Amino acid sequence: MSEKLYIQKYCSIKNKEVYVGGKLMFSSETSIAKDFFKSVYQFLDIKYSKFFKMDNLSKLAFLSAEFLLDKNVSEEKNTAIILSNNASSLDTDRKYQDSINDSENYYPSPAVFVYTLPNIGIGEISIRHQLKSENGFFVFENYNANFHYNYENSLLQNNKCDSVLAGWVNIDKDSYEAFLYLVSERGEIEHTEENLKQLYNL
Amino acid sequence: MKEAFITYHTMISSLGFSSEENFNQLVSENTGIKKHIRENGESYYSSQVDKQKVNQEFSKIGNIDNFTTLEKMMLLSVEKILKESELKISDKTGLIIATTKGNIDTLSSKSNFYNDKKRSYLPELGKQIKTFFNFKNEAIVLSNACVSGVLAVAVAQRFVKDDVYDEVIIVSGDLVSEFILSGFTSFQAISDEPCKPFSKNRTGITIGEAVASVLGSSEKNKNAVQILGTGSCNDANHISGPSRTGEGLVLSVQSALKEANLESDAIDYISAHGTATNYNDEMEAVAFGRLGMLEIPINSLKGYYGHTLGASGLLETIIGIESLKNNTLISSLGFDEIGVSEKINVIEKPENKELNVFLKTASGFGGCNTVVVFGKISD
Numbered sequence: 001m002s003e004k005l006y007i008q009k010y011c012s013i014k015n016k017e018v019y020v021g022g023k024l025m026f027s028s029e030t031s032i033a034k035d036f037f038k039s040v041y042q043f044l045d046i047k048y049s050k051f052f053k054m055d056n057l058s059k060l061a062f063l064s065a066e067f068l069l070d071k072n073v074s075e076e077k078n079t080a081i082i083l084s085n086n087a088s089s090l091d092t093d094r095k096y097q098d099s100i101n102d103s104e105n106y107y108p109s110p111a112v113f114v115y116t117l118p119n120i121g122i123g124e125i126s127i128r129h130q131l132k133s134e135n136g137f138f139v140f141e142n143y144n145a146n147f148h149y150n151y152e153n154s155l156l157q158n159n160k161c162d163s164v165l166a167g168w169v170n171i172d173k174d175s176y177e178a179f180l181y182l183v184s185e186r187g188e189i190e191h192t193e194e195n196l197k198q199l200y201n202l
Numbered sequence: 203m204k205e206a207f208i209t210y211h212t213m214i215s216s217l218g219f220s221s222e223e224n225f226n227q228l229v230s231e232n233t234g235i236k237k238h239i240r241e242n243g244e245s246y247y248s249s250q251v252d253k254q255k256v257n258q259e260f261s262k263i264g265n266i267d268n269f270t271t272l273e274k275m276m277l278l279s280v281e282k283i284l285k286e287s288e289l290k291i292s293d294k295t296g297l298i299i300a301t302t303k304g305n306i307d308t309l310s311s312k313s314n315f316y317n318d319k320k321r322s323y324l325p326e327l328g329k330q331i332k333t334f335f336n337f338k339n340e341a342i343v344l345s346n347a348c349v350s351g352v353l354a355v356a357v358a359q360r361f362v363k364d365d366v367y368d369e370v371i372i373v374s375g376d377l378v379s380e381f382i383l384s385g386f387t388s389f390q391a392i393s394d395e396p397c398k399p400f401s402k403n404r405t406g407i408t409i410g411e412a413v414a415s416v417l418g419s420s421e422k423n424k425n426a427v428q429i430l431g432t433g434s435c436n437d438a439n440h441i442s443g444p445s446r447t448g449e450g451l452v453l454s455v456q457s458a459l460k461e462a463n464l465e466s467d468a469i470d471y472i473s474a475h476g477t478a479t480n481y482n483d484e485m486e487a488v489a490f491g492r493l494g495m496l497e498i499p500i501n502s503l504k505g506y507y508g509h510t511l512g513a514s515g516l517l518e519t520i521i522g523i524e525s526l527k528n529n530t531l532i533s534s535l536g537f538d539e540i541g542v543s544e545k546i547n548v549i550e551k552p553e554n555k556e557l558n559v560f561l562k563t564a565s566g567f568g569g570c571n572t573v574v575v576f577g578k579i580s581d
Contacts, residue, residue, distance in 0.1 A: 087323060088324045093306060114441055118345050119568040123567070127439065139324040139343040141329075
């Protein structure tokens with residue numbers, strides 16, 4: 001691939017609001033992350049019972065992806081998923097640690113332990129959209145546009161995939177923030193480090 | 203497009219503090235797995251690093267009280283790579299830290315760093331390593347379950363090929379902690395004896411700990427191996443169970459071989475993941491059957507080190523590089539009778555054989571798989 005690459009679609013979820021392509025799509029009054037995610041799920045009008053088993057980080061990744069991936073076309077597409085954040089899976093790690101501190105409950109359920117990995121959300125999106133492509137979960141102080149630009153560019157230019165679903169998905173205690181986008185040969189906003197930074201800061 | 207090589211490597215494990223020391227132990231079929239006692243009094247098998255020796259060695263380069271155990275091991279191993287390679291860190295030097303759980307032990311009130319709330323964050327681990335050696339770029343922390351260590355090699359190769367970096371230091375590491383032990387116990391995945399990958403008598407994993415480091419570079423030296431191809435594909439099947447068809451692993455091998463411009467018959471040796479759980483080992487055998495790679499000598503090194511989580515892929519890559527250099531296949535310790543449905547060619551005794559190309563594979567929770575093809579350089 002040596003075509004120009006574009007940020008085909010983008011979505012951000014934070015402060016009780018969902019923006020897609022810069023336009024407000026949904027907002028809610030609830031300040032509790034878990035409840036807010038449930039209201040976004042209801043707004044999407046989908047039936048996917050696995051959603052309710054996910055931890056908050058996976059829910060946020062899953063919901064952001066729902067706004068960007070077309071269920072009908074993704075099946076044949078070789079779409080990579082490259083996500084990053086600041087707090088890794090610490091939100092669930094802390095809950096898990098609390099339960100092993102309690103000797104009565106020393107062996108918590110494996111269904112909790114599996115979410116003590118930040119890349120599980122990538123697995124959830126892959127299952128939902130049947131994406132059998134390149135994956136990676138990275139951790140930085142803040143959204144690192146330079147890294148994302150270079151790595152997305154590398155995967156596409158070296159024909160490892162046809163498009164990349166990428167971005168930032170962070171959960172830490174009560175705060176949540178997602179900025180996801182789809183990079184491909186189609187679109188109007190050129191895939192550059194500067195544009196990624198700008199869209200993240202919108 | 204540039205070529206990418208691994209030019210220096212080192213490791214800290216239950217079997218020693220250098221790659222050479224470790225490799226010699228494996229040639230002699232010595233395991234680092236021993237019986238240990240848990241905080242709750244139960245005994246378990248595990249492969250653990252001599253922490254007194256870590257402190258002893260670390261005191262030569264820094265204050266042992268200022269760093270967590272994992273940081274000290276990572277710093278020691280990066281220090282060694284920098285010294286041996288005489289690398290001058292520039293703004294085109296990358297730093298990748300691969301870990302599954304990082305400083306997760308600091309969440310426990312028993313940790314000396316429990317009150318330093320920042321310490322459990324992975325970017326803080328990155329900052330500790332970056333600052334100690336004055337790296338110019340922010341550390342890229344890669345946390346992708348049990349493929350982290352080998353995925354880091356793929357990421358480094360891509361950045362070197364694309365000329366984003368001239369060279370990349372990769373350090374990968376994970377420790378045995380109560381957090382990890384209780385988690386795998388909850389999955390009923392821990393073996394009550396040293397693990398037996400691919401065996402009919404396997405009863406689950408043994409947890410281990412290690413730190414491994416390599417220098418990836420666009421410049422080769424006489425010890426270099428080339429990173430010929432990489433692939434990392436998801437199963438899209440289950441978040442904690444391996445795919446029954448080995449789909450993601452098959453796709454990853456195909457992707458790596460295509461990039462390397464090689465057919466499967468060019469592979470002299472497969473360094474598999476082989477965790478010794480029922481499902482993982484079966485999945486790998488099914489994948490290699492589908493790929494027509496059953497004849498190729500294969501091993502799992504988990505019988506020596508246990509499963510060292512995010513470190514395992516890089517640790518096992520280094521042993522593979524040493525195998526190539528020494529033209530020596532390492533036995534798959536713990537294997538007796540075949541216990542997977544496809545007849546894979548498990549290495550039962552150390553053997554001298556000319557080796558030119560090997561495949562490193564890993565798979566993990568979240569449905570992730572990573573494969574890297576390495577080749578000897580001829581000049």
